[in-house]
Amino acid sequence: MRERPIEELGIVGCGGAGFPTHVKLAARNIDFLIVNGAECEPLLHKDKELLKHHTADFLKGLRAALDLTQAKQGLIGVKKKYGTLLDHLGKAIDDPRIKLLPLGDFYPAGDEYELVYEASGRLIPFGGIPLNIGCVVSNVETLLLLGRGQPMITKSLTVTGKVPHPLTVEVPVGITMREALSLAGLRDLAGLTVIDGGPMMGRLVDDVDRQVVTKTCGGLIALPSDHPLTRRMGRPQKDNSRIARSACDQCTDCTELCPRALLGYPIKPHKAMRTAQLAAFNDQNYSVESVFCSECGLCSLFSCPEDLPPREMAMAAKKAHLARGVKLTDWQGAPAVHPMRPARRVSIDRLLKKIGLLDYDRKAPLTPVELRVERVRLPLKMHIGAPSLPLVKPGDRVQAGQKIGAIPEKKLGATLHASISGRVSDVSADAITIVRE
Numbered sequence: 196m197r198e199r200p201i202e203e204l205g206i207v208g209c210g211g212a213g214f215p216t217h218v219k220l221a222a223r224n225i226d227f228l229i230v231n232g233a234e235c236e237p238l239l240h241k242d243k244e245l246l247k248h249h250t251a252d253f254l255k256g257l258r259a260a261l262d263l264t265q266a267k268q269g270l271i272g273v274k275k276k277y278g279t280l281l282d283h284l285g286k287a288i289d290d291p292r293i294k295l296l297p298l299g300d301f302y303p304a305g306d307e308y309e310l311v312y313e314a315s316g317r318l319i320p321f322g323g324i325p326l327n328i329g330c331v332v333s334n335v336e337t338l339l340l341l342g343r344g345q346p347m348i349t350k351s352l353t354v355t356g357k358v359p360h361p362l363t364v365e366v367p368v369g370i371t372m373r374e375a376l377s378l379a380g381l382r383d384l385a386g387l388t389v390i391d392g393g394p395m396m397g398r399l400v401d402d403v404d405r406q407v408v409t410k411t412c413g414g415l416i417a418l419p420s421d422h423p424l425t426r427r428m429g430r431p432q433k434d435n436s437r438i439a440r441s442a443c444d445q446c447t448d449c450t451e452l453c454p455r456a457l458l459g460y461p462i463k464p465h466k467a468m469r470t471a472q473l474a475a476f477n478d479q480n481y482s483v484e485s486v487f488c489s490e491c492g493l494c495s496l497f498s499c500p501e502d503l504p505p506r507e508m509a510m511a512a513k514k515a516h517l518a519r520g521v522k523l524t525d526w527q528g529a530p531a532v533h534p535m536r537p538a539r540r541v542s543i544d545r546l547l548k549k550i551g552l553l554d555y556d557r558k559a560p561l562t563p564v565e566l567r568v569e570r571v572r573l574p575l576k577m578h579i580g581a582p583s584l585p586l587v588k589p590g591d592r593v594q595a596g597q598k599i600g601a602i603p604e605k606k607l608g609a610t611l612h613a614s615i616s617g618r619v620s621d622v623s624a625d626a627i628t629i630v631r632e
């Protein structure tokens with residue numbers, strides 16, 4: 196069905212990590228190819244909008260992925276609350292290998308470990324990947340791009356928050372975040388702070404004129420700079436450490452509600468807090484199980500009754516232990532689901548209320564936009580692996596869709612394509628810039 200091999204399309208996982216798709220789909224004879232349409236980050240609507248409006252291309256991509264991986268079954272994970280979308284997909288599915296996987300409205304339903312368990316009843320082994328238990332997980336947009344069979348030169352994202360018209364748009368990769376925000380009617384950013392990604396796992400944007408929409412950007416959320424969430428996200432780590440040392444009473448609520456702990460992984464964020472109080476993170480005896488933290492943020496933003504930063508302390512401990520060579524495969528045995536998991540999962544409604552985003556929970560329909568892009572800046576690394584090798588030099592004329600970056604030999608990586616036609620104005624160590632002529 197495709198004229199070019201997948202690695203020549205430059206498609207990467209669009210759900211956050213940016214794993215090169217041609218490598219993921221090199222798996223063979225798997226049991227389940229699971230589509231991650233859970234979109235559990237509050238306020239984001241990209242995946243369900245794409246499933247609704249680009250159903251045929253998405254299903255074409257899913258069938259191609261099933262053929263490639265020789266998967267026995269393809270499962271499309273979508274939340275039960277989107278009943279109309281599930282009906283729509285149910286009518287469109289024309290392949291007996293493909294089934295719907297209705298999901299509960301919990302955070303983080305889209306976490307790979309959670310999704311694999313819900314889909315297959317299997318748990319990823321300590322230090323393993325879904326493939327170890329016969330599963331491959333792929334994102335909605337990734338499969339849609341595969342179905343189109345074209346180079347990845349656009350990115351779909353939701354632009355929402357304190358904006359005049361929340362929407363989901365498809366834009367050329369490499370436009371500035373300011374340009375993307377303007378599509379939602381936001382021109383004046385005074386008093387606002389922008390999050391790249393979702394409110395739970397996203398990052399604050401430093402410079403909307405410098406930072407660009409990459410292949411992994413799924414959403415931009417503008418919130419008041421004095422909103423508790425943005426203030427919390429902007430808190431320096433030294434302040435988090437000081438707070439962690441001062442106030443934790445070791446109630447263990449953070450551990451009891453931790454999604455990874457409820458699946459049976461040995462993570463204990465309250466121990467990371469204790470470590471912050473008592474020891475250095477690289478002390479091999481302390482909170483070493485923090486390496487299992489997914490960084491989902493539930494403990495810091497929802498579970499802790501004192502608004503303390505267990506996620507940030509678990510992340511610091513994880514970084515220190517991984518740096519000294521701890522591996523997740525060091526653990527013996529297998530995870531076992533906690534019997535209280537069904538009762539302790541956190542619904543999106545409760546989460547929205549706790550993090551103060553109920554007022555921003557608005558629809559963001561997929562909207563065609565006219566955007567004359569004068570310049571794009573294409574980072575050489577928008578994926579897991581080695582940066583792409585530039586194939587162009589300043590002054591070269593390029594066409595939209597032309598390959599301008601290659602995968603380094605024998606390395607994990609992704610090809611890069613011009614997202615607009617124009618002239619290459621700059622090739623630096625980290626990006627290629629193209630200006631329209």
Ligand code: SF4
Nearest residue numbers: 443445446447449499
């Ligand atoms: S960080 Fe918060 S939830 Fe966790 S043990 Fe300390 S006080 Fe309890």
Ligand code: SF4
Nearest residue numbers: 453488489491492494
């Ligand atoms: S961020 Fe907190 S809740 Fe999430 S996995 Fe890590 S320790 Fe658990």
